[in-house]
Amino acid sequence: MLIKIRSSADLPYSEVTPEHIYRSRRDFMKTAAAGAVGVLAGSVIGGNAGVLEAAQAGQLTARPPAKGSPFFGDPERDPLNTFEQITSYNNYYEFGTGKGDPARNAGRLTTKPWTVKVDGLVAKPGNYGVEDLVDFKQLEERVYRHRCVERWSMVIPYIGVPLSAVLAKVQPQPRAKFVSFETLVRPSEMNGLGSAGLQWPYVEGLRMDEAMHPLTLMAVGLYGKVLPNQNGAPLRVHIPWKYGFKSGKSIVRISLTESMPATTWAVQNSNEYGFYANVNPTVDHPRWSQAREKRLPGLFYDRPTQMFNGYGDQVASLYAGMDLRKFY
Numbered sequence: 001m002l003i004k005i006r007s008s009a010d011l012p013y014s015e016v017t018p019e020h021i022y023r024s025r026r027d028f029m030k031t032a033a034a035g036a037v038g039v040l041a042g043s044v045i046g047g048n049a050g051v052l053e054a055a056q057a058g059q060l061t062a063r064p065p066a067k068g069s070p071f072f073g074d075p076e077r078d079p080l081n082t083f084e085q086i087t088s089y090n091n092y093y094e095f096g097t098g099k100g101d102p103a104r105n106a107g108r109l110t111t112k113p114w115t116v117k118v119d120g121l122v123a124k125p126g127n128y129g130v131e132d133l134v135d136f137k138q139l140e141e142r143v144y145r146h147r148c149v150e151r152w153s154m155v156i157p158y159i160g161v162p163l164s165a166v167l168a169k170v171q172p173q174p175r176a177k178f179v180s181f182e183t184l185v186r187p188s189e190m191n192g193l194g195s196a197g198l199q200w201p202y203v204e205g206l207r208m209d210e211a212m213h214p215l216t217l218m219a220v221g222l223y224g225k226v227l228p229n230q231n232g233a234p235l236r237v238h239i240p241w242k243y244g245f246k247s248g249k250s251i252v253r254i255s256l257t258e259s260m261p262a263t264t265w266a267v268q269n270s271n272e273y274g275f276y277a278n279v280n281p282t283v284d285h286p287r288w289s290q291a292r293e294k295r296l297p298g299l300f301y302d303r304p305t306q307m308f309n310g311y312g313d314q315v316a317s318l319y320a321g322m323d324l325r326k327f328y
């Protein structure tokens with residue numbers, strides 16, 4: 001069944017980086033948290049001044065996270081990385097394996113129009129435009145820690161919707177136990193396909209309860225701006241308690257299945273991490289310890305890695321009874 005293919009040509013876009021908006025908002029929150037300008041924070045921040053300003057500048061608008069929620073993060077412990085850092089140090093092997101390669105090479109990627117094929121165990125399979133899957137009037141900001149299996153980490157203010165809201169549109173059948181995300185393979189625009197040593201397409205996936213978890217985000221932007229190509233435009237998932245490789249970029253297919261999908265990294269390096277790949281300081285990579293991490297732009301592995309990347313309160317129950325060493 002074909003639903004509809006709509007062009008993404010009307011996706012909002014702007015070159016302006018509203019980083020100052022985000023920084024001032026969060027600095028403001030810090031002061032507010034200290035009690036100094038609580039009333040002002042309640043009316044101005046709660047009233048979403050930063051997002052309004054961004055809207056006037058032609059940016060994506062999004063509901064900011066409530067202070068104290070897991071979506072807000074901890075500005076003291078986890079200050080935001082800059083837009084420059086987040087968009088110049090990337091893993092996106094389709095554009096090369098160097099950290100600067102995606103920023104250098106992903107500019108040629110065409111993201112409009114964009115079609116996502118939804119298939120498998122869903123009531124509404126079909127080809128969807130981005131705006132058919134993501135309600136741009138319901139965007140939320142989520143400040144998430146991002147932890148790569150290589151031990152570097154960042155703090156990123158993503159914009160998106162819960163993946164559960166995307167799945168609600170296509171209606172998984174009760175038999176669906178897993179969801180997988182296949183990402184773009186387009187040799188005419190991707191220069192790194194031949195040299196990365198990976199099999200394409202890049203496929204990652206989640207168990208259904210992981211996919212439906214409120215932390216799991218379908219991201220379409222960051223820093224209030226449409227997602228830069230090197231970060232996975234026009235849409236990528238982000239699962240903040242898992243190693244970064246689980247968060248596939250530039251998604252072109254979403255499949256619902258009864259059996260566990262074969263995912264790129266589990267197939268590629270079956271001796272390293274399995275399907276779940278939850279951040280776990282006690283399970284080392286075969287070639288390095290995961291006990292510590294390097295928070296960019298720092299140079300040293302001086303931060304203790306947090307179990308589930310610090311999101312254990314929210315997600316540990318998903319894995320009750322599972323063998324941590326075997327599956328994480």
Ligand SMILES: Nc1nc2c(c(=O)[nH]1)N[C@H]1C(S)=C(S)[C@@H](COP(=O)(O)O)O[C@H]1N2
Nearest residue numbers: 090091092093148183202231244245247249
């Ligand atoms: N399609 C695709 N998705 C991908 C990757 C990739 O190489 N190709 N790299 C993964 C890895 S290893 C990480 S750490 C994150 C990096 O996301 P970022 O560059 O936006 O921070 O993307 C993940 N998603």
Ligand SMILES: [Mo]
Nearest residue numbers: 148149244245
């Ligand atoms: Mo990664």
